[in-house]
Amino acid sequence: MRTKNLPPYAPTLIESTRAIGYSLETAVADIIDNSIAANAKDVIINFFPIDDAYITILDNGKGMTEEEIDVAMQYGSKNPIEERSEKDLGRFGLGLKTASLSQCRCLTVISKQGRYIVGRQWDIDHVSEVGDWSLNVLEEEDIWCIPQIDKLVKNESGTLVVWQKLDRLKAGEFNFELSLGRNIDHVRDHLSLVYHRYLAGESGITKLKISINGENIKGIDPFLSEKSVQVMDDETLVIHGNKILVRPYVLPHISNLSSGEIKLLGGKDGLRKQQGFYIYRNKRLLVWGTWFRMMRKGDLSKLARIRVDIPNTLDHLWTLDIKKSSASPPAEVKKNLEVIINQIAERSKRTWTFRGKKEVSDTETHVWNRMKNKQGGFYYEVNREHPLVQQIIKAYPDIEVSLNALLQQIEMGLPLNQLYVDLNNDEQIINDNEQSDGEIVKSLQEMITMCADKQEKCNLLDAIACIDPYSSHLDIVEKLKEEILKND
Structure with missing residues (x-):
């Protein structure tokens, strides 16, 4: 038997992976995952919609060496079944490239460690022209032409990700500056929720500061922990020797919430659609507002939310996708979660109908x-x-x-x-x-x-x-x- 080496044709594969399905907010979040893995404490996002528009994401993490930046820019740089550190929020070794190039045609990454600065660039137009996996290695004069480079240089270490040729964001827009403003609002809301535990500096993780165009992002706690009721004790599920922590909450009745709290908890879709499981991987929110078909979304259960913390060692069981926006619990986990669902749904029903509870009480006279x-x-x-x-x-x-x-x-x-x-x-x-x-x-x-x-x-x-x-x-x-x- 003979074998034949058939590497994928670079222009075709890169163009194809652009259609994986990233939104702007999920793409930005994928880059921030890398910043967290690099122990960054500050992430600065800038949107520049005028002339040669660009988006930059700068962190003050540990930065990368020549070898590390080459690995980071390589497609499929990590095997998804490899064991990772607890802080690693990646999986497929594709996020940096697929997330970035889903929004732009030119991705530049510049990293600094001490006095050393290295830069690499994927330019889809260049790849299409040469028909090969041709990665641009930036020289010093090239690096100094990159937007926001002066801010990276001021850091002791860190990484700057730059998106240029924003063709996907400009497509079909008559007023790109206005549309980008709306997109920024979506990004802000998304990051406020996805990283709310990092933004709050929860115990066990480094507190993260994220800003967009100079404005700091505030975290949104989807459980309103200070006012909600934790109806059951934490439950620990052990799957393949790995622990999954489950914590159910029932939100306060609407009469006990301010209009601002209702808006934050329900978002643009309302409380009903936000009920269900909130799945966290290393305290980063992956999936929320779903019962995984174990229960229908109902009006009487819309105050019920269950926080589930999973380690990255169980990614393969949860069928986590490349965008980290879709996951499904394995059968052995579902079986344990069904018991919790029934109990919390009943508690949500009692909270939602609290004015009706007296209608079935023999100690009260009812109208x-x-x-x-x-x-x-x-x-x-x-x-x-x-x-x-x-x-x-x-x-x-x-x-x-x-x-x-x-x-x-x-x-x-x-x-x-x-x-x-x-x-x-x-x-x-x-x-x-x-x-x-x-x-x-x-x-x-x-x-x-x-x-x-x-x-x-x-x-x-x-x-x-x-x-x-x-x-x-x-x-x-x-x-x-x-x-x-x-x-x-």
Whole structure:
């Protein structure tokens, strides 16, 4: 048997890998992964949309030698099954090249260690012209022509990545400067979420500072850890001798969130789409807002989020893709996660329907009764035994028929569909606002005006004490009773 060496044709392969599917934000994140692996503490991103537009990403990491930069610029420089250091966020040895060239036709990488500076460049137009894997080795005079090089030189060490010939970003845009501004917003939001644990300086990792055009990025905690409830203890799954840490959260009810918090937690897609698993690899967020088909996304589970930390030693089991934006848990992990899903989904349901919990409690008197019809569906009717309804009928017996007719019209006109829409818009509704003590007192005083004597007033207050929200203000009810008995 003979063998024949068939290396891929460079122009074709490079053009093909440009279509892997990177967005601008995922491409930038792939470069930052390399900065983190190089122990960088600062990453400076600059977008320059005018004339010969470019994008630069500069870090103050350990930098690279001649040999290391050649390896970094080589396609497939690392085997994905090789063991890596814990800080390594790469896998295929393709990210730097495929991410960069998905956005531009010219990638320049310059690295510094002490007094030594080395530079390499992939220029797709040059590769197409010569028809070979021809990497440009930059001389000193070439290096000094690269944008932002003066900032790299000021560092003791670091790496500068430069994207030029931004053909993909310019394609179909009438106003490139305006469109790039919108893209910058997407990049900022993406990095704020993906690296939020690095930006916060979480224990065990070096705190990272990222800026875009001079503006520092603030991390977005998708669990709102300070206000959310960790409904279960951390659970550790051991797969092939490697530990996976699982931490479930239930977000606060919308009534307890500010509009800014709702926007941060839900993003442009809303809370419903952001529920589910948040998969971290070495504390870098990979995938979020999915249940991996183990449960449907529902409105009652939209407050549930589960943080899952996996090591890079299990990449092959999670079928991590080149862009690091897609992963799927292995069957042995799914089995353990299903138990956690059922528990946290139920807790989310109870939190979301917290105002309805009293509707099924025998210790409370409710305004609305939830009824089941013959077809198996549900409808709501006003509780005719409610103390206030009974007191009105007792005080004004002549209006009982008219009152019942009015209540029936209210029941028939209940806008259930609109209520469903309003509740799922991640917006606070006024019914969720708590009443002040003064408002409670005024409301109670208005109710007892229809009573004939002090005993009837006290009896009404006793009945009202079992009604929300007055059941949470029993001290006010008792004080009002004392005043009635003392004054009358």
